[in-house]
Amino acid sequence: MHLSWPGGPLRGTAHLPASKSEANRALILRALAGGGTISNLSDAHDTQLMNRLLAAAPGADMLDAEDAGTVMRFLTAYLAVTNWRGTLTGTARMQERPIGVLVEALRQAGARISYLNQEGYPPLDISGFAAAEATQPTELTVRGDISSQYISALLMVGPCLPGGLRLRLTGHVGSRPYIHMTVALMRLFGADCAIDGEVLTVQPGAYRPTDYVVEADWSAASYWYALVALAPAGSEITLLGLRQQSFQGDQAIAGIMAHFGVKTTFLSDGVQLQQQPLAPQQDALTLDFTDCPDLAQTVAVVAAALNRPVDLTGLESLRIKETDRITALQTELAKFGGSLRDLGAGRFRSESNGFSVAHQSVATYHDHRMAMAFAPLALRGPLRIESPAVVKKSYPQFWKELAQIGFVINEAD
Ligand SMILES: O=C(O)C1=C[C@@H](OP(=O)(O)O)[C@@H](O)[C@H](O)C1
Numbered sequence: 001m002h003l004s005w006p007g008g009p010l011r012g013t014a015h016l017p018a019s020k021s022e023a024n025r026a027l028i029l030r031a032l033a034g035g036g037t038i039s040n041l042s043d044a045h046d047t048q049l050m051n052r053l054l055a056a057a058p059g060a061d062m063l064d065a066e067d068a069g070t071v072m073r074f075l076t077a078y079l080a081v082t083n084w085r086g087t088l089t090g091t092a093r094m095q096e097r098p099i100g101v102l103v104e105a106l107r108q109a110g111a112r113i114s115y116l117n118q119e120g121y122p123p124l125d126i127s128g129f130a131a132a133e134a135t136q137p138t139e140l141t142v143r144g145d146i147s148s149q150y151i152s153a154l155l156m157v158g159p160c161l162p163g164g165l166r167l168r169l170t171g172h173v174g175s176r177p178y179i180h181m182t183v184a185l186m187r188l189f190g191a192d193c194a195i196d197g198e199v200l201t202v203q204p205g206a207y208r209p210t211d212y213v214v215e216a217d218w219s220a221a222s223y224w225y226a227l228v229a230l231a232p233a234g235s236e237i238t239l240l241g242l243r244q245q246s247f248q249g250d251q252a253i254a255g256i257m258a259h260f261g262v263k264t265t266f267l268s269d270g271v272q273l274q275q276q277p278l279a280p281q282q283d284a285l286t287l288d289f290t291d292c293p294d295l296a297q298t299v300a301v302v303a304a305a306l307n308r309p310v311d312l313t314g315l316e317s318l319r320i321k322e323t324d325r326i327t328a329l330q331t332e333l334a335k336f337g338g339s340l341r342d343l344g345a346g347r348f349r350s351e352s353n354g355f356s357v358a359h360q361s362v363a364t365y366h367d368h369r370m371a372m373a374f375a376p377l378a379l380r381g382p383l384r385i386e387s388p389a390v391v392k393k394s395y396p397q398f399w400k401e402l403a404q405i406g407f408v409i410n411e412a413d
């Protein structure tokens with residue numbers, strides 16, 4: 001697909017998908033509560049898939065979580081405690097994404113789960129749950145430095161364990177705002193959860209059927225921030241459906257993009273993004289993505305394109321997402337004269353040497369965020385995006401929204 005910008009400032013209103021993170025938690029919680037209405041579910045493939053698999057589970061002995069991390073991890077816990085029996089699998093890439101920490105914790109809680117292929121990785125054979133007769137909470141110690149999705153998965157089934165759950169997190173905990181999102185949504189559904197430093201306690205008890213309206217997706221909003229940052233002077237975009245009080249840690253994009261000349265104004269139903277003149281930068285800025293790993297690609301690309309060197313830290317989890325995002329970024333940025341240089345000790349510098357956009361072809365590695373993070377470069381010159389349909393994971397309407405705002409899109413390969 002070829003993408004180009006006819007010139008002039010970027011202006012208008014863009015529509016965002018609803019958050020797949022919120023939606024996929026709310027769908028699990030609704031299933032455990034046995035009722036409630038989740039409104040504003042998006043057409044994101046990960047959300048549709050979760051909805052479909054939850055509905056299909058009672059009559060199925062094989063479920064495919066495809067490439068959706070939340071679906072794979074949340075369903076593993078859900079299916080285990082609801083006494084489901086069968087195989088839970090995923091794409092070839094999902095079979096390379098570790099799940100051992102979650103499986104080990106669930107086994108300790110009474111789940112019978114075994115690996116059908118490689119130890120520690122999907123596909124899984126799930127064969128019921130032998131809950132302890134405990135009146136005491138199930139005590140589990142879980143590493144927090146691989147994926148927070150294991151922790152969210154365990155927390156959500158915590159009220160279903162006879163004595164509840166006490167989780168102790170170890171290691172350098174990543175993606176922590178996603179854990180807080182889980183707790184916040186569980187509380188809305190009536191659960192009693194407490195957070196005390198690295199110890200999370202969930203009381204046993206039934207969830208309450210609850211109605212919830214899913215907020216728009218701040219991770220998706222990050223691409224519009226990048227677009228405003230790279231667009232001609234005078235650009236401004238309104239994004240609908242974002243809340244100032246958000247459960248999503250990726251709201252951090254508002255603060256991060258202030259460094260790249262994007263001003264955020266909260267409106268009653270969204271935000272307005274306005275491009276501001278960039279202040280001169282002395283030294284490389286350091287930005288930590290431990291809490292918001294999904295923003296790293298967006299920021300690395302913007303920093304290189306604006307020639308504003310940035311040191312990115314907290315990228316440890318990027319190598320086990322939809323693709324190895326570090327290698328993918330390094331390979332694709334190099335096509336433009338940009339780089340993501342490994343400085344050691346978990347620090348990567350995004351910088352450029354004569355960054356230019358002129359008909360390069362961006363490979364997307366089955367990763368929606370590679371496609372959407374590089375797309376804003378089309379404001380600087382014509383660009384080709386390979387396998388553009390990858391965006392369907394979280395933002396199926398992304399290209400339609402770009403066309404609507406004035407980008408010229410030629411679907412022909
Ligand atoms: O819980 C969630 O909804 C998510 C948690 C994060 O994953 P990790 O916890 O594996 O970093 C994030 O990258 C992913 O897109 C969604």
Ligand SMILES: C=C(OP(=O)(O)O)C(=O)O
Nearest residue numbers: 067068069070294321322
């Ligand atoms: C990492 C992501 O998703 P998941 O882990 O749920 O597949 C993502 O959407 O960037």
